[in-house]
Amino acid sequence: MGQNLRLLLMEDDSKAAALLSNRFRAEGAAVEHAANGAAGLEAARQGVFDVLVVDRMMPQMSGTEVVETLRGEGDTTPVLFLSALGEVDDRVAGFAAGGDDYLTKPYAFAELQARVTALARRNETAQVTQLQLADLQLDLLTREARRGDTKLDLNKREFDLLAYLLSHQGQIVTRDMLLQNVWNYGLDTQTNVVDVHISRLRGKLDKGFEPALLHTKRGQGFVLQADI
């Protein structure tokens, strides 16, 4: 996460807000916290932020009202809604109010971090076509993967999986994030379907190569990085 990422967190649950602020600060972001909608609206008007993280249900002024007001005033700062309500119509209401992303509680911090980063980078138009980590290289146009001089024989899904992990290198990627972004389904699974795909990818990616790149973080997900 960029050193200079400025974040405004509107969340009425002060304990949750404190935990969240600490995690973001530990990752190098500057976090301001507002404990209710009215304070949040005021803070958003006063300060300059890269991303607003807004709880939908807050006293005095709901998250959707705050964002509607800000959008009405011409503020285009990216907004990510946090909500305990995850139904489709709740999400639609969030987007209709002017939100750019919607995350249902409870969420893995890794997912929130990935989405906030994506929103902050939204305006960077540079199209990435090459991804790289240590001796691993991915060409998104020719869909070729190499470790050093060796071409990796990946099928379409394995390539997409690796591309997603690589574009989030160094960050923890949860199983839900992979299902949502690689398979495009928000699914609840009871089995380790994703782990099986990861272990196959690891077999092609790390077997016979040094250093190992794809690691499992127990209880959290997976991370692609050279040193651990």
Added chain:
Amino acid sequence: MRTLLRLAGFRAALAYTALLLLAMALVLGLLYGRLVESTRMAQDNLIWREAAALSLTHQRDGVRGLAQAIDTVGAQDSYRASYLRLSDGLGSFIAGNLKEFPKVNTTDADGWLNFTEGGAPVRARLLQLDNNLVLLVGQDIADGENLLAAFRQAFVLALIAMLLVGLGGGAFLARRGLKQVEAIGAALKPVMEGDLSTRLNLRRDGAEWQALAAQINAMLAQLETLMGATRQVSDNLAHDLRAPLTRLRARLEGLLADTGEAALAGALEDVDGLLKSFNALLALSRLDSGVTTLNAEAVDVAALLADMHDLFAPIFDDNDMTLGLACADAPRLSGDAALLAQALVNLLENALAHAAIKGSIVTLAAHEDNGCFVLSVADGGAGIAPDQHERAMARFVQLDESRSQSGSGLGLSLVAAICAHHGGALVLRDNAPGLKAELHLPIKS
């Protein structure tokens, strides 16, 4: 006509018409009987009077006088209303306007003869005047018979007219009733589609319909309140449980990041397991209560199945099983792709958990059947006894409780609720061996 006959209103009208027809036929029958009786009496009296007069003439003036009188009557009777024939004991003609003895059609029990003369019906009587004289006195009764025939015709026409009016009126009333019921059905359609704010408006119609509409409206209002309450409760529950779980998860994640303690990773996995059960239960109760409205889009079934096959084939492979895919050109289905995918995931994970027999094949398939689109997952495991199929779809039921399975017992009930949400049904079948779970989804949903 067959559909008309199924209508209660038409049947009632029909029964009422039949009763009225019966009563009317009875009245008309009695009337006709009396009419016949009095007509006959008038005709017979006329004949008796003529016979009495001629008999008197015979007594006073003898055979000659009688013959003369008969000829006089014949001469006067230009309309030939009377028929007379005087004959001797052997039947030879003496006088009258019937040269030959007529061919008698019927003879009544009380001695009346009926025959036809010159195309007209004639009623007559034979009188034995003395040993050698027989007098036939008859009367043309065409006028009376014509009158009776006219009455008969009128009565039959009246009955037919009444039958037609009864049928027509019944059909009209029944159709009107049907229209009302159809109007109510049409007005309630939005309710079926989830809009509980719909109300019936039958202000211009009969009191009984208004009463019914009022009842239905009261019921809808109650349903709307209940549904709102259910939604509120489930929203509150979601919020009140998710907020602390979010904190708990964040805390554990933070600690894990700081310390790297392995026990914390286990605790995180437990929290996620808890969340999955909670989400499944919440989704199920929302689907069941009808709070969730169907988020219908065109679903590419072939692509959906291919995606699920792609996702699950490796894990089946790791369990030494094979996941087959059998899907011909599938049409697009109107439905919620995410829910349908979740239903297939639950069925596939059931097959992994309960039918993990090495070397067996699990088939993911789709085909059209009788207006339904059928998505199925068929395994080669132990299956479920047919008498347990119903129970298997109930909530929190795990059939093989002896085995320690990690599932919540909500899997199949969630699949059933998703099918119902699409206007379809989950059907379990014996795959001999194994279980075949079919999602029957109406193509036009």
